[in-house]
Amino acid sequence: xxxxxxxxxxxxxxxxxxxxxxxxxxxxxxxxxxxxxxxxxxxxxxxxxxxxxxxxxxxxxxxxxxxxxxxxxxxxxxxxxxxxxxxxxxxxxxxxxxxxxxxxxxxxxxxxxxxxxxxxxxxxxxxxxxxxxxxxxxxxxxxxxxxxxxxxxxxxxxxxxxxxxxxxxxxxxxxxxxxxxxxxxxxxxxxxxxxxxxxxxxxxxxxxxxxxxxxxxxxxxxxxxxxxxxxxxxxxxxxxxxxxxxxxxxxxxxxxxxxxxxxxxxxxxxxxxxxxxxxxxxxxxxxxxxxxxxxxxxxxxxxxxxxxxxxxxxxxxxxxxxxxxxxxxxxxxxxxxxxxxxxxxxxxxxxxxxxxxxxxxxxxxxxxxxxxxxxxxxxxxxxxxxxxxxxxxxxxxxxxxxxxxxxxxxxxxxxxxxxxxxxxxxxxxxxxxxxxxxxxxxxxxxxxxxxxxxxxxxxxxxxxx
Amino acid sequence: xxxxxxxxxxxxxxxxxxxxxxxxxxxxxxxxxxxxxxxxxxxxxxxxxxxxxxxxxxxxxxxxxxxxxxxxxxxxxxxxxxxxxxxxxxxxxxxxxxxxxxxxxxxxxxxxxxxxxxxxxxxxxxxxxxxxxxxxxxxxxxxxxxxxxxxxxxxxxxxxxxxxxxxxxxxxxxxxxxxxxxxxxxxxxxxxxxxxxxxxxxxxxxxxxxxxxxxxxx
Numbered sequence: 001x002x003x004x005x006x007x008x009x010x011x012x013x014x015x016x017x018x019x020x021x022x023x024x025x026x027x028x029x030x031x032x033x034x035x036x037x038x039x040x041x042x043x044x045x046x047x048x049x050x051x052x053x054x055x056x057x058x059x060x061x062x063x064x065x066x067x068x069x070x071x072x073x074x075x076x077x078x079x080x081x082x083x084x085x086x087x088x089x090x091x092x093x094x095x096x097x098x099x100x101x102x103x104x105x106x107x108x109x110x111x112x113x114x115x116x117x118x119x120x121x122x123x124x125x126x127x128x129x130x131x132x133x134x135x136x137x138x139x140x141x142x143x144x145x146x147x148x149x150x151x152x153x154x155x156x157x158x159x160x161x162x163x164x165x166x167x168x169x170x171x172x173x174x175x176x177x178x179x180x181x182x183x184x185x186x187x188x189x190x191x192x193x194x195x196x197x198x199x200x201x202x203x204x205x206x207x208x209x210x211x212x213x214x215x216x217x218x219x220x221x222x223x224x225x226x227x228x229x230x231x232x233x234x235x236x237x238x239x240x241x242x243x244x245x246x247x248x249x250x251x252x253x254x255x256x257x258x259x260x261x262x263x264x265x266x267x268x269x270x271x272x273x274x275x276x277x278x279x280x281x282x283x284x285x286x287x288x289x290x291x292x293x294x295x296x297x298x299x300x301x302x303x304x305x306x307x308x309x310x311x312x313x314x315x316x317x318x319x320x321x322x323x324x325x326x327x328x329x330x331x332x333x334x335x336x337x338x339x340x341x342x343x344x345x346x347x348x349x350x351x352x353x354x355x356x357x358x359x360x361x362x363x364x365x366x367x368x369x370x371x372x373x374x375x376x377x378x379x380x381x382x383x384x385x386x387x388x389x390x391x392x393x394x395x396x397x398x399x400x401x402x403x404x405x406x407x408x409x410x411x412x413x414x415x416x417x418x419x420x421x422x423x424x425x426x427x428x429x430x431x432x433x434x435x436x437x438x439x440x441x442x443x444x445x446x447x448x449x450x451x452x453x454x455x456x457x458x459x460x461x462x463x464x465x
Numbered sequence: 466x467x468x469x470x471x472x473x474x475x476x477x478x479x480x481x482x483x484x485x486x487x488x489x490x491x492x493x494x495x496x497x498x499x500x501x502x503x504x505x506x507x508x509x510x511x512x513x514x515x516x517x518x519x520x521x522x523x524x525x526x527x528x529x530x531x532x533x534x535x536x537x538x539x540x541x542x543x544x545x546x547x548x549x550x551x552x553x554x555x556x557x558x559x560x561x562x563x564x565x566x567x568x569x570x571x572x573x574x575x576x577x578x579x580x581x582x583x584x585x586x587x588x589x590x591x592x593x594x595x596x597x598x599x600x601x602x603x604x605x606x607x608x609x610x611x612x613x614x615x616x617x618x619x620x621x622x623x624x625x626x627x628x629x630x631x632x633x634x635x636x637x638x639x640x641x642x643x644x645x646x647x648x649x650x651x652x653x654x655x656x657x658x659x660x661x662x663x664x665x666x667x668x669x670x671x672x673x674x675x676x677x678x679x680x681x682x683x
Contacts, residue, residue: 418599
């Protein structure tokens with residue numbers, strides 16, 4: 001008897017461990033699928049240290065920390081649902097919940113005969129494979145994959161919390177689907193997803209308005225949502241980590257999520273509250289093209305910082321101002337150092353040592369040779385922002401198909417081609433009788449001129465002879 | 466034993482055949498593939514890790530997950546490619562079906578030859594259509610992606626019912642249940658067969674049964 005009790009205790013312990021890792025791995029799969037990148041892991045037939053559920057899932061540390069923090073808040077594992085919320089935040093400050101993934105334990109449905117070590121473990125593995133598959137087909141996946149290209153427009157965020165999922169924020173017509181389940185002797189572990197189907201942001205429902213939402217279970221102590229942290233960007237891998245930089249990018253609300261000590265001081269940030277979130281491209285758009293903001297960190301964002309032709313580095317600007325204040329465009333002729341820029345190889349500047357004077361000011365002429373100026377055509381207008389505005393007359397370049405929204409221009413062009421109007425000659429189609437009359441008239445005219453034609457032919461024959 | 470049968474019916478353009486069938490079959494194989502077993506001694510083995518790859522489609526806005534195994538991928542692609550060629554070479558009618566059948570084998574015994582018994586069959590029936598312009602094509606492409614999404618969710622639903630799969634075999638009988646020919650992963654034994662023009666009623670099991678009956682009647 002005591003043996004069976006002991007066995008039960010061991011099984012329960014195993015089940016709790018498996019469940020805990022099942023939750024961690026589920027959250028990893030969901031959040032990593034929203035990074036906007038393709039995930040590729042390798043199979044390993046001779047794994048010396050077995051991976052959880054025999055699946056190659058590389059843990060993201062930030063997500064793992066977040067998940068652990070949330071799970072630690074539970075006395076009994078899955079006494080409350082574990083929810084992962086995926087939301088979208090636009091550059092204008094609007095926010096929209098895209099989907100809610102929630103893991104629950106249904107204690108009313110159980111499989112008393114299932115072995116924990118083998119059957120339940122394998123079932124959990126299959127459920128995780130389903131999470132993999134389904135996470136790639138919901139509308140949020142497509143948005144996440146496009147977020148790098150549209151970083152100036154929106155970013156995708158995630159939030160993990162305990163409690164009932166807030167379907168209210170998914171808007172009308174949202175869909176719910178059970179993704180995976182693993183029946184066990186202690187209940188059935190379920191993973192479900194609810195996702196938004198209407199992806200248009202309506203202004204009255206955005207965070208700017210901050211509607212006061214009263215939940216029907218407001219006074220319910222158990223089961224009501226615990227706001228553990230505000231949404232965090234999924235695309236974290238390339239986020240700039242310096243605290244000072246984060247200060248300029250993130251609101252205090254988001255910063256509080258990284259520091260447990262501060263968490264209690266701030267009110268929980270509701271999803272509909274606008275929270276400043278970034279991806280690397282967003283940072284680039286907002287600040288990194290301005291050398292004033294962080295010139296000393298140039299090497300940190302080499303990957304995306306391109307220096308256009310004629311761009312002045314900030315260090316050289318003060319001296320230029322003193323010497324050539326009165327002469328427009330003269331800064332273009334100054335030798336410039338590009339040691340710290342990523343695209344230095346694309347611009348070669350060879351100083352010519354012939355001295356000359358322009359006006360009353362003695363200057364040093366330079367010969368500027370640009371070897372690959374077309375390298376970053378799309379960055380031309382942005383690059384011009386980096387130079388001293390006083391020295392430049394801004395000339396807007398309008399290259400074909402390039403504009404604020406290149407996609408829409410191309411789309412417009414394409415649509416115009418498709419819906420090209422038909423030719424007028426086809427629209428004014430004469431009737432058959434009119435055509436016949438016209439032919440008759442023409443024949444009559446030709447017959448009346450028959451003598452002229454004969455004369456012409458005769459004259460040609462005479463010429464030939 | 467009756468095999469579970471599931472049928473998907475879709476209409477699509479010829480160029481989408483490979484990606485649509487590939488999306489469905491790769492999702493199925495993902496759920497029916499385990500890590501490679503490494504036996505230390507009889508009764509004791511360790512399981513390898515299954516890697517995963519996000520696979521984007523070119524002709525539809527759709528991504529699915531497949532098992533990270535080049536060998537398995539090549540084999541599945543080859544079978545689907547043959548089906549595509551058969552279907553596209555047809556003048557009329559443009560329709561056909563391709564099946565992914567999971568089966569287990571019974572060893573040959575004295576009078577009886579080896580038998581393959583299917584336990585799960587997934588059939589994709591396709592109607593190949595021709596769209597007249599790019600506008601219609603775009604609309605249909607979006608619709609097709611939605612349909613594939615529904616199918617993937619349906620597959621997940623079925624897989625998580627945890628219905629019959631063959632019992633875990635001993636080391637000696639491993640190749641009766643699993644395809645051990647792959648170096649990196651271990652799917653359940655499967656077979657892909659296709660047919661153009663009309664439904665196929667034959668499977669490995671029924672074919673073998675017919676063969677055995679014919680042999681005995683001699």
